Amino acid sequence: MKFSQTFRITLLALALGGASAASQAASDTIRVVTDPTFPPMEMTVDGKRTGFDIELTEALAQAMGKKIAWTDIDFKGLIPAVLSGRADAAMSAIYITDARKQAVDFTDPYYAGGLVVLTKSGGPIKTLKDLDGRRVTVQVGTKSVNYMQQHYPKVQRVEVEKNQEMFNLVDIGRADAAVTGKPAAKLFAQQNPGFTVLDEQITTEEYGIAVSKNEPGLTKDLNQALKTIQANGVYQRLVDKWFEGKK
Template sequence: MKLKTLLITLCMPAILYFGSSMAAEPIRVAIDPTFPPMEYMQQGKRVGFDIDLAEALAEKLGRPLEYTDMDFKAMVPSVLAGRSDIILSAIYITDDRKKVVDFTEPYFSAGLVILVNKDNTSIKGPADLAGKRVAVQVGTKSVSVLNREYPTAKLIEVEKNEEMFNSLTSGRADAVVTGKPAALLFAKARGTSKVLAEPVTHEDYGIAVSKREPELRAALNKALEQIRADGSWQRIYDKWFGAAGN
């Protein structure tokens, strides 16, 4: 018993030092702050859903954040090279990406959604797009998915997001198909449209983590559970998107 007590006593300082030093280490976050409302620059400051989420998670983990801004295509290589620990920047969980990085559990259900005017009762889901005028941004996934899955939809292809949304409010289009974050932001800002509950595609955002850091991935998953349980996630969602869905 005395020997066991002695060993525990000798080990405690090392355990305490290791734990405190790990807790003090910043989490190096790769981010592309050009995608409102998820992450973007406002008056020289990073803001957005992902930024608030990162701060809530960091508080649970007791670790500071160290952001590095970069192009989206540079983020995975940054993690692979050991320059970043995680990517928290509206990155989809895909099979190809899982070959090189790990992901947390999903934190945001994204994918393509349908935006219609609030008084529209004829479009309740993707199947109702048949024969309807649907505004999409040229060259995006919306075009290829609709052409493949809903070929009878009459696509109105425009260059800019603003023109796409204006097509709906002006009556030129019956619906818009675009990414969920942008659709929710528009619906909240204008107040005259709604995002349908049934999506066109199911895709999730997750936090990409270096395969060298399984403990960090586990800690982030636990923190995600905690912020969902205590209402923090919902408060962040309501701040950026409100009750934009139907």
């Protein structure tokens, strides 16, 4: 009986020790979800993730002495992944909004963007007022859906899953315009003659990293890392790389 108790205690100690080691290993890795379909913020090139958000996150992790474990999911699933505990954070050109702040915490803003209108050059849409009655495509799960519904009720919304789908619909004439984030719209217009982005923006907003409310320490550490790379010039080099000539 004494041997049996000792054996059970030993097994328990080994199990606890293993769990502790696994926990320590996990603490060195930040699990981050993204939807890499929104260039130049995040995208997949030759099978590898790249873009401003991706390189910024890796730079933050390096400043923290951590590693990033990436998982790709649709944009609409980013916040739910953080809420369910499947991810520690979400980095995917996510606007900081009051509604989202009720579900997750956000880091300090890391870049200013906003919703803009992408349309065909020489087309009927010259100002925001021209959107009324037109077919406007938006991406499911983004702020543009509710914003257009509330502020542009006369617009015929065409909702799609991916950012590129919006651009394709405008290109083939199944939508008159796309409402999306400024960086992606500007980049697409530059790379595709015949498209333009209206000078008048729909909104001006800021991007942040969404973090689980159960990990306030992670939010604090990310904010400190952001200050570090802003001070040492790494942040500005990334901005120059991804946005110079793209604004």
